Amino acid sequence: AQSVSQHNHHVILSEAASLELGCNYSYGGTVNLFWYVQYPGQHLQLLLKYFSGDPLVKGIKGFEAEFIKSKFSFNLRKPSVQWSDTAEYFCAVTMNYGGSQGNLIFGKGTKLSVKP
Amino acid sequence: DTGVSQDPRHKITKRGQNVTFRCDPISEHNRLYWYRQTLGQGPEFLTYFQNEAQLEKSRLLSDRFSAERPKGSFSTLEIQRTEQGDSAMYLCASSRTTGADYGYTFGSGTRLTVV
Secondary structure (H helix, E strand, C coil), rough: CCCCCCCCCCCCECCCCCCEEEEECCCCCCCCEEEEEEEECCCCCCEEEEEECEEEEEHHHHCCEEEEECCEEEEEEECCCCCCCCCEEEEEEEEEEEEEEEEEEEECCCEEEECC | CCCCEEEECEEEEEECCCCCEEECCCCCEEEEEEEEECCCCCCCCEEEEECCCCEECCCCCCCCEECCCCCCCCCCECCCCCHHCCCCEEEEEECCCCCCCCCEEEEEEEEEEEE
């Protein structure tokens, strides 16, 4: 079955440190890729998405992600994190069949804690 | 507010009771999805509708669960004979299927606690 793997369950960083969260998916066909963030007590919010074109995608709040097709990866990065980035981050994928977008499949999430 | 609305925000019920949740999607979105999220896990797909047609159901959706979207607008998710294992956050999302670039918008969820 298709799946999404997020390598880190919990990441703890100090403010101004650089961030990279890993995400891999298992599907050999066409995919759309997403990163969502869930701040404590809030609903899922879209950080960025990739559909086609430039594999380096820029999102909100200084986040970016790079789609590397050969590695089935879509890692999330931010050069300098802030305390307000403390949240849970979810990678998600839709796997497309015959031109139709499938359902959104989520990884288990990575909890990011940023120490002030 | 033009986002996805879910009602109620919280529901506490006794085991064995039936519960129903409602989702109002973004009006121009023709697809509506239900997900379930438990602590420490990512959202898990339950079912989705395109307009009023229910196109796919996950094997997670036991026969105690039923979802409807009668007029292709709002949707309801009913759980019959609730069990403690049904305790979770139930999320609704909507999306468009037309256009070159579309994404999913999530509601705030309904947190169900079965006691």
